[in-house]
Amino acid sequence: MKRFNNKRLKSGFSLIEALIGILIIGVVGISVFMLISTSNRTNLADYYRMTGESIAKEAIEVFQCLGYEEISGRKNTTLAGYALDVWQPVEVSIKDGIKRSENSSAFLRKIVLEPVENDGIMGVLVKVEVKSKGFFSGLGKIEAKTMVIKK
Numbered sequence: 001m002k003r004f005n006n007k008r009l010k011s012g013f014s015l016i017e018a019l020i021g022i023l024i025i026g027v028v029g030i031s032v033f034m035l036i037s038t039s040n041r042t043n044l045a046d047y048y049r050m051t052g053e054s055i056a057k058e059a060i061e062v063f064q065c066l067g068y069e070e071i072s073g074r075k076n077t078t079l080a081g082y083a084l085d086v087w088q089p090v091e092v093s094i095k096d097g098i099k100r101s102e103n104s105s106a107f108l109r110k111i112v113l114e115p116v117e118n119d120g121i122m123g124v125l126v127k128v129e130v131k132s133k134g135f136f137s138g139l140g141k142i143e144a145k146t147m148v149i150k151k
Contacts, residue, residue, distance in 0.1 A: 059144075060146050071148060088110070091105070
């Protein structure tokens with residue numbers, strides 16, 4: 001009969017050691033996957049929030065450029081692409097000369113003009129609200145305001 005060398009038999013891994021190693025690698029792999037997934041979701045939400053803010057700022061800049069004289073009489077009239085007092089989908093098209101993100105169509109915009117007078121100074125409060133429709137509707141409303149004052 002042959003005798004077995006005890007050192008030779010103990011040189012490999014047991015089944016339990018291999019399973020524990022696989023379990024540890026699996027837990028680390030799942031943790032890394034969850035970290036990447038959360039990071040991607042956060043980045044996408046930030047991108048949509050930034051897009052919504054740029055849509056709001058765009059409307060603010062248009063009304064600031066028009067000035068008090070032009071917008072003070074526009075209570076119920078609209079500019080091309082800038083309807084007042086109604087939720088309007090944001091168009092991606094460049095027909096008005098403004099280049100927007102491809103995802104701009106995922107938003108609705110409402111523009112409200114409120115005349116304001118304080119100590120003889122007349123102005124118009126331009127309030128723009130933007131909300132996401134569809135997939136990122138949980139972002140809430142993004143609001144931007146400015147005051148256009150009569151010079």
